[in-house]
Amino acid sequence: MITPARRLILVALLLAAPVAAGKKPALPSADELIDRAEVAIEAGSIDPQRDLAPLVERLRTTQVEDEQDSLVRSIATMGRHDGRSPASVKAYLSEAAPAALLAVARGKSNAQIRGDALMALRSLNVPTQLVIYPGENHGLTVPSYLRDRLERNLAWYDKYLKP
DSSP states (O other), X not given: OOOHHXXXXXXXHHHHHHHHTTOOOOOOOHHHHHHHHHHHHHHTOXXXXXXXXXXXXXXXXXXXXXXXXXHHHHHHHHHOTTSSXXXXXXXXXXXXXXXXXXXXXXXXXXXXXXXXHXXXXXXXXXXXXXXXXXXXXXXXXXXXXXXXXXXXXXXXXHHHTOO
């Protein structure tokens, strides 16, 4: 088992190697971001902007289902109200998580990740709403579903995006 201190040293060495060779460092993987945050929490040196913001940003931008799954599970664990993370971690994750309206067709998309994301947001007290349109694929075609989605989107925009 790698201790948190050794893990931190390994991450630092991996990041420094491309710089030492005169190359631009690659973006850290989702697992590296998760490891950094966990090491900082264990060491008691957590800085939400440095250690947690990259996790939330990667979750917002990644299209890779395995990354989404890892990030959702890790953020949910770190942000649990009854978990071992310090209050600053829980507060940051609660504030950083945006309100979410998940409108999906009941198709081939990964329902497990969708459900995990919804539960993680709810555990952080983030307003969430999940709407499933049965019998639809990626694009909605039933007129009543199209109207419902439009009305829900407008209501969500009015509530969460208006200044």
